[in-house]
Amino acid sequence: MTEIWQDGSVGxxxxxxxxxxTAEDPLVLANGSRLGPVDVAYETYGTLAPDASxxxxxxxxxxxxxxxxxxxxxDRRPGWWDxxxxxxxxxxxxxxxxxxxNLLGGCRGTTGPGSIDPATGEAYGMDFPLLDVxxxxxxxxxxxxxxxxxxxxxxxxxSLGGMQVLxxxxxxxxxxxxxxxxxxxxxxxxxxIAFSAxxxxxxxxxxxxxxxxxxxxxxxxxxxxSIARMMAHITxxxxxxxxxxxxxxxxxxxxxxxxxxxxxxxxxxDHQGQAFLERFDALSYLYLSRVMxxxxxxxxxxALVHVAADPVRYLLLSFDTDWRxxxxxxxxxxxxxxxxxxxxxxxxxxxxxxxxSFLLEDxxxxxxxxxxxDRALEEAR
Amino acid sequence: MTEIWQDGSVGxxxxxxxxxxTAEDPLVLANGSRLGPVDVAYETYGTLAPDASxxxxxxxxxxxxxxxxxxxxxDRRPGWWDxxxxxxxxxxxxxxxxxxxNLLGGCRGTTGPGSIDPATGEAYGMDFPLLDVxxxxxxxxxxxxxxxxxxxxxxxxxSLGGMQVLxxxxxxxxxxxxxxxxxxxxxxxxxxIAFSAxxxxxxxxxxxxxxxxxxxxxxxxxxxxSIARMMAHITxxxxxxxxxxxxxxxxxxxxxxxxxxxxxxxxxxDHQGQAFLERFDALSYLYLSRVMxxxxxxxxxxALVHVAADPVRYLLLSFDTDWRxxxxxxxxxxxxxxxxxxxxxxxxxxxxxxxxSFLLEDxxxxxxxxxxxDRALEEAR
Numbered sequence: 164m165t166e167i168w169q170d171g172s173v174g175x176x177x178x179x180x181x182x183x184x185t186a187e188d189p190l191v192l193a194n195g196s197r198l199g200p201v202d203v204a205y206e207t208y209g210t211l212a213p214d215a216s217x218x219x220x221x222x223x224x225x226x227x228x229x230x231x232x233x234x235x236x237x238d239r240r241p242g243w244w245d246x247x248x249x250x251x252x253x254x255x256x257x258x259x260x261x262x263x264x265n266l267l268g269g270c271r272g273t274t275g276p277g278s279i280d281p282a283t284g285e286a287y288g289m290d291f292p293l294l295d296v297x298x299x300x301x302x303x304x305x306x307x308x309x310x311x312x313x314x315x316x317x318x319x320x321x322s323l324g325g326m327q328v329l330x331x332x333x334x335x336x337x338x339x340x341x342x343x344x345x346x347x348x349x350x351x352x353x354x355x356i357a358f359s360a361x362x363x364x365x366x367x368x369x370x371x372x373x374x375x376x377x378x379x380x381x382x383x384x385x386x387x388x389s390i391a392r393m394m395a396h397i398t399x400x401x402x403x404x405x406x407x408x409x410x411x412x413x414x415x416x417x418x419x420x421x422x423x424x425x426x427x428x429x430x431x432x433d434h435q436g437q438a439f440l441e442r443f444d445a446l447s448y449l450y451l452s453r454v455m456x457x458x459x460x461x462x463x464x465x466a467l468v469h470v471a472a473d474p475v476r477y478l479l480l481s482f483d484t485d486w487r488x489x490x491x492x493x494x495x496x497x498x499x500x501x502x503x504x505x506x507x508x509x510x511x512x513x514x515x516x517x518x519x520s521f522l523l524e525d526x527x528x529x530x531x532x533x534x535x536x537d538r539a540l541e542e543a544r
Numbered sequence: 545m546t547e548i549w550q551d552g553s554v555g556x557x558x559x560x561x562x563x564x565x566t567a568e569d570p571l572v573l574a575n576g577s578r579l580g581p582v583d584v585a586y587e588t589y590g591t592l593a594p595d596a597s598x599x600x601x602x603x604x605x606x607x608x609x610x611x612x613x614x615x616x617x618x619d620r621r622p623g624w625w626d627x628x629x630x631x632x633x634x635x636x637x638x639x640x641x642x643x644x645x646n647l648l649g650g651c652r653g654t655t656g657p658g659s660i661d662p663a664t665g666e667a668y669g670m671d672f673p674l675l676d677v678x679x680x681x682x683x684x685x686x687x688x689x690x691x692x693x694x695x696x697x698x699x700x701x702x703s704l705g706g707m708q709v710l711x712x713x714x715x716x717x718x719x720x721x722x723x724x725x726x727x728x729x730x731x732x733x734x735x736x737i738a739f740s741a742x743x744x745x746x747x748x749x750x751x752x753x754x755x756x757x758x759x760x761x762x763x764x765x766x767x768x769x770s771i772a773r774m775m776a777h778i779t780x781x782x783x784x785x786x787x788x789x790x791x792x793x794x795x796x797x798x799x800x801x802x803x804x805x806x807x808x809x810x811x812x813x814d815h816q817g818q819a820f821l822e823r824f825d826a827l828s829y830l831y832l833s834r835v836m837x838x839x840x841x842x843x844x845x846x847a848l849v850h851v852a853a854d855p856v857r858y859l860l861l862s863f864d865t866d867w868r869x870x871x872x873x874x875x876x877x878x879x880x881x882x883x884x885x886x887x888x889x890x891x892x893x894x895x896x897x898x899x900x901s902f903l904l905e906d907x908x909x910x911x912x913x914x915x916x917x918d919r920a921l922e923e924a925r
Contacts, residue, residue, distance in 0.1 A: 352786070353809040368770075368771070390746050420834075
């Protein structure tokens with residue numbers, strides 16, 4: 164497999180796990196509840212500079228994980244943001260040291276609702292505490308401390324990842340000099356919430372959900388989770404992208420009409436729904452999507468007090484065909500941040516691929532990220 | 545309840561049923577298969593003119609039924625298009641004679657997949673034949689013949705209803721002088737198909753679906769059908785309408801965060817999903833939605849031959865915030881019809897309510913329908 168990563172990939176990588184909180188020294192959540200132990204799965208790419216001036220911290224989206232770049236042994240495809248991260252790539256691992264961690268509440272190595280509750284010896288299920296974007300930030304900060312780092316050059320994330328970047332920059336601006344927020348939102352709309360609500364209902368109404376105790380019952384709400392994923396995928400792509408990709412093409416010229424997979428777009432959705440079951444947990448989907456519904460940091464009157472006193476340089480990016488988090492969401496963030504006198508670079512990028520664009524390789528998008536990161540590094544030296 | 549319909553309602557109405565095809569004289573479908581008996585539930589409003597010149601035939605949408613106007617005893621709300629139909633209303637029952645029938649494949653009195661198959665004594669289930677919009681037209685024409693009518697002043701429908709109007713006008717233009725097509729499409733996009741595909745998967749993957757034999761099993765795929773309906777409702781409203789109607793309002797100021805109905809928009813969706821179960825059947829949802837996916841009348845090279853020889857006057861309406869069947873869908877129909885030299889009036893109406901607008905009372909919309917219908921009636925006399 165070596166040749167695959169000859170050109171630009173960081174190559175073979177390994178996920179590490181750190182116990183950041185214990186039962187005795189638990190994580191205190193925004194709602195006051197306590198959680199311990201908390202383990203966090205993370206990866207790093209590149210080499211830390213002697214003065215630690217080259218750290219970029221990644222925050223992943225709803226269904227991401229720590230494996231952002233490079234290859235695990237046996238991988239059929241590299242990490243989810245591999246096109247961005249590697250030697251010579253915009254997040255150039257010859258110069259930057261990148262940290263990527265699985266979110267609290269996730270299911271890919273970090274403690275979440277599917278983890279064992281030491282109090283019962285069984286999975287937390289719905290007894291897992293409700294989370295807040297601020298809790299993700301608390302855990303990210305603990306990981307940085309664990310790595311001996313106190314301040315990073317940039318925090319970067321798309322979608323829910325961008326929401327974490329925003330929250331972190333507002334509550335602890337001293338942790339970073341730059342913040343990059345891509346295709347994100349500071350406040351979901353009714354339509355955003357509606358899509359997530361129906362996805363969650365598909366999961367919780369699945370008879371195999373067992374009120375969240377499905378692991379103990381030896382089953383899982385696969386139907387509900389795959390329906391949730393299929394629906395979400397419709398919203399991740401623009402209507403034009405779906406048309407360009409599939410149109411009304413039949414899946415198989417010889418197929419007969421029926422209620423199966425007649426159209427190519429149905430095959431695509433089916434594949435997305437089924438593949439998701441292999442890597443994601445329904446409880447994490449519930450917990451992480453609900454966090455997004457409640458996120459509304461600018462509703463606090465003092466939201467901008469900290470960052471105004473310790474300014475962060477922002478890069479805000481949106482995509483013109485993204486109808487899940489349209490440019491209007493980014494403009495709202497821009498309005499608040501500029502209103503507090505903060506330095507913000509905003510750019511609406513043109514891309515046919517809708518919300519998914521933030522994960523894809525686009526020349527202007529990548530050049531914009533590269534220029535911002537290069538300048539940040541230059542100023543830090 | 546009398547006072548409710550003093551102003552403009554047609555008052556108490558009754559659904560009638562006609563056996564239009566029998567086992568001996570079956571309905572021959574577009575795909576060649578035969579179906580009998582076929583019963584059709586229908587209602588009429590107003591009085592037929594002695595010269596039968598005042599007939600308007602309604603075609604309903606995916607989840608509509610024959611009960612378009614007036615009140616059934618015990619109704620909490622009138623028929624689904626009551627705001628349009630009644631004395632003094634645009635479809636003025638003092639002057640027009642309106643016919644409204646439940647679709648073939650439906651579940652509200654007309655033969656459908658939930659009806660008893662005389663060959664087995666059990667519900668057809670998935671043994672019901674696949675349908676085509678042309679089959680709806682065949683049954684509509686049989687109902688007209690049953691009523692002693694051969695030619696109508698206008699055929700009118702929105703969404704799937706408009707698709708029937710289009711098909712009917714193309715294949716049997718001699719049946720009508722006018723055709724009114726509202727918020728419809730001649731060809732679904734990949735995104736349209738995708739939403740319907742996920743809705744159908746929610747139904748067919750529901751463990752209570754039993755491959756369509758759920759009635760015999762004494763159950764029904766309620767979870768799947770309600771998920772399908774909730775998802776569809778998101779697409780029926782514009783994002784702005786959802787924001788204006790619900791925004792981020794909590795359902796209950798005292799509710800605690802969790803995975804239930806926290807936001808008002810969640811309560812709305814829940815209500816839509818649950819109420820739907822009382823009046824609709826999952827098999828009808830599968831069959832009727834699949835018909836829409838395959839509809840593509842202009843794909844036939846001879847599509848416009850009949851209507852070009854016997855021109856129909858068209859009124860095509862779309863709504864500017866409808867993202868299920870956007871104005872682009874209507875423009876495609878306009879392009880084809882005008883290309884054949886047919887007289888078409890097209891209007892994009894402004895309404896904040898998205899696809900749902902075609903069911904709502906809007907002054908400009910209703911005035912447009914009224915003017916077109918009045919002129920049609922005038923010319924017929």
